Amino acid sequence: MSSPVTDTAGAGVVLEAIKISKSYPGVRALSNIDLSLQAGRIHALVGLNGAGKSTLVKILSGVERPDSGELRVRGTHVNFHGPRDAVAAGLVTIHQELSVLPNLSVAENVMLAAIARSEIRPISWTRIRATARSVLARLGSDLDVRLKARDLSVAQQQVVELAKALQGKASAILLDEPTATLPQRDVDILFTVMRRLRSQGTAMVYISHRMEEIYEIADSVSVLRDGHLAGTYAMADLPAGRIVKEMIGTTEVDEAATQVDTGPSQQRTIGEPVLEAARVGDGKTIFDISLTLHRGEMLAVAGLVGSGQGELSKCLFGARKISGGTLRVNGRAIKRLTPRRAIRLGVGLLPADRKYEGLILGMSIRDNTTLANHRRYSRFGILQNRDESRETKRITSELRLKAYSIAQAAGTLSGGNQQKVVVAKWLVAQSRILIFEEPTRGIDVHAKQEIYGLIHDFVARGGSAIVLSSELSEVMMCDRAIVLAKGRVVGELGHEEMISDRNRLLEMFA
Amino acid sequence: MALGQDTRTPKSARRAANDGDTMSVDWRGFARRLGARSYILLLLILVMVIGGMLSPFFFTGRNIQNILVTGSTVSVLAIGQFAVIVTAGIDLSVGAILALGTVVTALLLEHGQSTLVTIVVCLALSAIVGLLNGALVVYARITPFIATLGTMTLLTGVAYIVQSGTQINITDQGFLNAIAGDTFGVSNLILIFLVVTIVSALVAQFTPYGRQLYAIGGNAEAARLSGIAVKRDLLLAYAFSGLMAGLAGVMLAAELQQGSSLVGQGDELTAIAAAVVGGASLFGGTGSPLTSVAGGFVIGIITNIMNLLGIASQPQLITQGLVILIALYLTSGDCPRLVAAIGARIPHRRSAGGPDGAPSDDAPKSAATGPVERLREP
Ligand SMILES: Nc1ncnc2c1ncn2[C@@H]1O[C@H](COP(=O)(O)OP(=O)(O)OP(=O)(O)O)[C@@H](O)[C@H]1O
Ligand SMILES: [Mg+2]
Numbered sequence: 001m002s003s004p005v006t007d008t009a010g011a012g013v014v015l016e017a018i019k020i021s022k023s024y025p026g027v028r029a030l031s032n033i034d035l036s037l038q039a040g041r042i043h044a045l046v047g048l049n050g051a052g053k054s055t056l057v058k059i060l061s062g063v064e065r066p067d068s069g070e071l072r073v074r075g076t077h078v079n080f081h082g083p084r085d086a087v088a089a090g091l092v093t094i095h096q097e098l099s100v101l102p103n104l105s106v107a108e109n110v111m112l113a114a115i116a117r118s119e120i121r122p123i124s125w126t127r128i129r130a131t132a133r134s135v136l137a138r139l140g141s142d143l144d145v146r147l148k149a150r151d152l153s154v155a156q157q158q159v160v161e162l163a164k165a166l167q168g169k170a171s172a173i174l175l176d177e178p179t180a181t182l183p184q185r186d187v188d189i190l191f192t193v194m195r196r197l198r199s200q201g202t203a204m205v206y207i208s209h210r211m212e213e214i215y216e217i218a219d220s221v222s223v224l225r226d227g228h229l230a231g232t233y234a235m236a237d238l239p240a241g242r243i244v245k246e247m248i249g250t251t252e253v254d255e256a257a258t259q260v261d262t263g264p265s266q267q268r269t270i271g272e273p274v275l276e277a278a279r280v281g282d283g284k285t286i287f288d289i290s291l292t293l294h295r296g297e298m299l300a301v302a303g304l305v306g307s308g309q310g311e312l313s314k315c316l317f318g319a320r321k322i323s324g325g326t327l328r329v330n331g332r333a334i335k336r337l338t339p340r341r342a343i344r345l346g347v348g349l350l351p352a353d354r355k356y357e358g359l360i361l362g363m364s365i366r367d368n369t370t371l372a373n374h375r376r377y378s379r380f381g382i383l384q385n386r387d388e389s390r391e392t393k394r395i396t397s398e399l400r401l402k403a404y405s406i407a408q409a410a411g412t413l414s415g416g417n418q419q420k421v422v423v424a425k426w427l428v429a430q431s432r433i434l435i436f437e438e439p440t441r442g443i444d445v446h447a448k449q450e451i452y453g454l455i456h457d458f459v460a461r462g463g464s465a466i467v468l469s470s471e472l473s474e475v476m477m478c479d480r481a482i483v484l485a486k487g488r489v490v491g492e493l494g495h496e497e498m499i500s501d502r503n504r505l506l507e508m509f510a
Numbered sequence: 511m512a513l514g515q516d517t518r519t520p521k522s523a524r525r526a527a528n529d530g531d532t533m534s535v536d537w538r539g540f541a542r543r544l545g546a547r548s549y550i551l552l553l554l555i556l557v558m559v560i561g562g563m564l565s566p567f568f569f570t571g572r573n574i575q576n577i578l579v580t581g582s583t584v585s586v587l588a589i590g591q592f593a594v595i596v597t598a599g600i601d602l603s604v605g606a607i608l609a610l611g612t613v614v615t616a617l618l619l620e621h622g623q624s625t626l627v628t629i630v631v632c633l634a635l636s637a638i639v640g641l642l643n644g645a646l647v648v649y650a651r652i653t654p655f656i657a658t659l660g661t662m663t664l665l666t667g668v669a670y671i672v673q674s675g676t677q678i679n680i681t682d683q684g685f686l687n688a689i690a691g692d693t694f695g696v697s698n699l700i701l702i703f704l705v706v707t708i709v710s711a712l713v714a715q716f717t718p719y720g721r722q723l724y725a726i727g728g729n730a731e732a733a734r735l736s737g738i739a740v741k742r743d744l745l746l747a748y749a750f751s752g753l754m755a756g757l758a759g760v761m762l763a764a765e766l767q768q769g770s771s772l773v774g775q776g777d778e779l780t781a782i783a784a785a786v787v788g789g790a791s792l793f794g795g796t797g798s799p800l801t802s803v804a805g806g807f808v809i810g811i812i813t814n815i816m817n818l819l820g821i822a823s824q825p826q827l828i829t830q831g832l833v834i835l836i837a838l839y840l841t842s843g844d845c846p847r848l849v850a851a852i853g854a855r856i857p858h859r860r861s862a863g864g865p866d867g868a869p870s871d872d873a874p875k876s877a878a879t880g881p882v883e884r885l886r887e888p
Contacts, residue, residue: 317735319734319735339734339735339736339737340737340738340739342737343736343737344737349735351735356729356731356732357731357732357735358732358735359729359732360724360725360728360729360732360733360795361728361729362728362795362796363724363725363728363795367721367724367725371721371725371733371736371738372736372737374718374721374722375718378717378718381717381718382716382717383716383717383718383721385716425736
C-alpha cells in the first residue's frame with residue numbers, strides 16, 4: 001500500500017514550499033500546496049490539464065508570486081521578486097518553451113551567467129569553451145561547444161539548458177514537460193542526464209503527462225487535482241494505475257479512460273479517395289511523397305520529430321509551397337492550394353505548435369473556436385455571438401476544457417487546455433478532412449481518450465483523418481500507417497501488420 | 511470545472527430560452543467589455559472635471575462645441591489609425607493624406623466641381639493612397655513604419671506642388687454648408703464623426719472582418735492557418751485608414767475654409783497617441799475604435815484646458831507629452847496587471863461567475879499580454 005511521504009525536514013531538503021496558494025481572476029489555481037524537494041531525488045508532479053503544475057513551477061522559479069504561503073531554501077525563508085532571485089538561490093527552471101539564445105554558441109549559452117557576472121575576466125574564449133566542455137562532459141555529452149544554439153535539436157538545446165543549470169551550481173532543477181516535444185531516443189538522453197545529475201546530488205521536479213516516464217524516472221510523486229494536493233507518495237510503494245486514479249479523483253475512476261485505446265478500428269466502410277498527394281515535395285525537407293487518404297479512413301503518418309511531418313502536413317493544407325508533385329482534393333487536382341482554399345474544400349489542420357500556429361493567445365476561447373468558420377456564425381454579415389457561444393460551450397464541455405469562462409483569453413489557459421481549444425476550432429469548422437499534428441501533445445491521460453474518441457467519431461461519420469504522430473500507440477490506432485524518415489516515405493503498413501509486426505514498425509521508426 | 515455543464519445561473523438559462531431570436535448579438539458581452547475598459551471613460555470624466563475646476567469657460571456650450579468640432583477630425587483619423595494598429599501595423603502617412611485631402615478639395619471646388627464630385631474624388635484618392643501603403647506592406651514586405659514614412663514624405667511634397675501657392679481658399683457655400691454647417695443646431699462635422707464612430711465600432715465588434723483584424727494583430731500565422739485572407743484584410747485596413755484621413759481632410763477643409771499642404775503636420779502622431787491612450791497596443795490585437803476616440807478626446811480636452819488657461823505652446827507640449835505617458839502607463843503599462851493582481855487577491859469574489867457571468871473577463875487578458883508572458887516566449 002502506498003503511504004504519504006511525510007515531511008522529513010532533514011539535511012537533504014533543498015527546497016520547501018509550505019501552504020502555497022495562488023489565484024488568478026476567476027480561478028483558484030493552487031490552494032495550500034506543500035512540497036519538499038530532497039537533494040539527489042527526482043520528484044514528479046502530475047495532474048490533469050489545468051491542475052496547477054505549471055503555476056507551482058512558476059512560483060518556485062520566481063516568475064509568479066504566491067498569494068500566501070512560504071518558500072524555504074535549505075531551511076531559510078526566501079522571497080522571490082523575480083526569476084533572477086530564484087536562480088541566485090540555486091533554483092533553475094527549464095520551461096517547456098526553451099530559453100537558449102539562438103544566436104549564441106553552445107559555450108556562450110552554458111557560460112552565460114558566469115560571463116554576465118564577469119567571473120571570467122578578461123574574457124578568455126579558450127577558458128569559456130573549456131569550462132563549457134567540462135560541464136557538458138559531466139552530463140555525458142560531447143556536443144561541439146562552438147555550434148550556434150539555433151542549429152541544435154530540441155533535445156540538444158535541453159542538454160545545453162541543463163548544462164547551464166549545472167554551471168550555475170543549481171541545487172534544484174525544475175523541468176516543466178521537457179519531453180512533450182521529444183522523440184523517444186532523446187527522452188532516453190534526457191533521462192540519462194537526469195540520472196547523472198541525481199547522483200551528483202541535484203534535486204529535480206519533473207512534470208509529464210506520460211505515466212511510463214514517471215514510473216521510470218521519479219523517486220516520489222505529488223498529485224495535483226484542481227489546485228489541491230491530492231497526495232504525495234514514494235514511487236516504490238505505488239501500485240500501477242494508482243497515480244491516474246488520484247489525478248482524476250476517486251469518485252470517477254473509469255478504467256477505460258486510463259488506457260490508450262489501440263483496438264482495431266470498427267468495421268468502417270472506407271470510401272473513395274478524398275486527399276491524394278503524388279510525388280509531393282517542398283524542395284528542402286520533404287521529397288517525393290505520395291499518399292492517398294480515403295473517406296472514412298484514419299491514416300497515420302508515423303515519424304520522429306524532424307522527419308518532415310510538420311512540413312508534409314503544411315503542404316497538404318496549402319500552408320507551405322510545394323515545389324513538385326500534385327495534390328488532389330475530392331478527386332480534383334488543385335493548382336495553388338492555400339489554407340483558405342483548403343478550408344473551403346473541407347480540410348482542417350491542427351498544428352502541433354499551438355502557441356505560434358494554433359491560437360490567438362489574446363483572444364477569448366470563443367473567438368478562437370469560431371475563427372476558422374466565421375461564415376457559419378454570421379447572418380447578413382453580422383457575427384451571431386450567441387450562436388458562437390452556444391457552440392463553443394457545447395464543444396468545450398465535450399472536450400472537458402477547464403476554464404472559468406469562454407470569454408477567458410486563450411493565453412491564460414494551461415498548456416493542455418490550449419490544445420483543446422485548437423481541437424475545438426477544427427471540430428466546429430465542419431471539416432471533412434482533418435490533419436492532426438501530434439494531436440495529444442501535452443494532453444492529460446483523461447482528455448487523450450476524449451480526443452481519440454472524437455477522431456474516431458469524426459471518421460465514423462464519414463470524415464477522414466490524417467494523424468501525424470511520433471507516438472506508437474497513436475499510430476497503431478489508425479487503419480493504415482505511412483512511415484516517414486528524413487523527409488521520405490520509408491514504409492507503409494496496414495492495421496493488422498502494425499499489430500502483428502510491431503517490431504517492424506519500431507524499426508522503421510528509429 | 512467543465513464549461514456548459516456546470517453552474518448555470520438562472521439568467522443564462524433564461525437567455526438560452528431566448529435563443530430562437532433571429533439575430534442574437536451578444537449586447538451584454540459588449541457592454542461588459544466596455545465596462546472593463548471603463549478606465550478610459552474615468553480618465554475622460556477626470557479631465558473634464560479638472561477642466562471645469564480650472565476654467566469657468568470650460569462647460570460653456572461654445573467651448574464644448576469647440577472641443578467636439580476639433581475632436582471630430584482627430585477622432586476620424588484615430589479610427590482609421592486604429593484599424594491599422596490593431597493589425598500590429600502603423601500608418602504614419604495619415605497627416606500627409608489629410609493635408610493632400612484639403613488641397614485636393616479646395617482645388618476641385620476652385621475649378622467649379624460640385625460638392626459631391628469633390629468629396630467622392632477626394633475620398634477615392636485617399637483610399638487609393640491607403641491601398642498603396644497596404645500594397646507596400648503586404649506585397650513589397652516593407653515594414654509598416656518605413657512604408658508609410660515613405661508615402662508620408664512623398665505626399666507632403668505632392669500636396670505642396672499641387673497647391674502651387676500658399677493656400678487655396680474655399681468659397682463654395684454649398685460645400686461649406688454640407689460639411690461644416692449645422693443640422694438641428696449640431697455641427698455636421700460632429701454628426702459625421704458620430705456616424706463614423708458608431709459604424710466602425712459596430713464593424714469592429716460584430717462583423718467577421720472586425721474580428722479578423724484582431725486575429726491578424728494577435729497572431730498573423732495562426733490567423734492565416736485559420737483561413738483568414740490576411741493579405742486582403744491588411745490591404746483593406748490600410749485603405750480604410752487612408753479613406754478616413756481623406757475624410758478628415760474634407761472635414762478640415764470645410765472647417766478652415768481652405769486647403770493647405772501645411773495642415774495636418776504631426777496629426778499622425780496625435781492619431782497614434784489617441785489609439786494607444788485608448789488601450790490599443792502597438793503589438794496589435796487590442797483596443798477598439800470607441801476607446802481610440804475616447805483617447806483622442808482625453809488629449810484634446812487637455813489641450814483645450816491649457817488653451818483656456820492661456821498656457822504658451824511649449825509648456826503645452828511638455829504637459830501633453832507627460833499626459834500621454836501617464837495615460838499609457840494606466841492603459842498598457844504595468845498598471846492593468848497590478849489591478850488584476852490586486853483583484854485576484856480579493857478572496858473568492860471573482861470566482862462567483864458562471865461560464866459567462868464573471869465580471870472580470872478582461873483582467874486575465876491584460877495579464878496575458880503583460881511583459882512577463884511576452885518574455886517567456888523564445
Ligand atoms: N494568467 C492566468 N490568468 C488566469 N488564469 C490562469 C493564468 N495562468 C494560469 N491560469 C489558470 O490556472 C490553472 C492552472 O494552470 P496551470 O498552467 O498551472 O495548469 P497545468 O497543471 O500546468 O496544466 P497542463 O497540464 O495543461 O500544462 C488553469 O485553470 C489556468 O487556466
Ligand atoms: Mg502546464
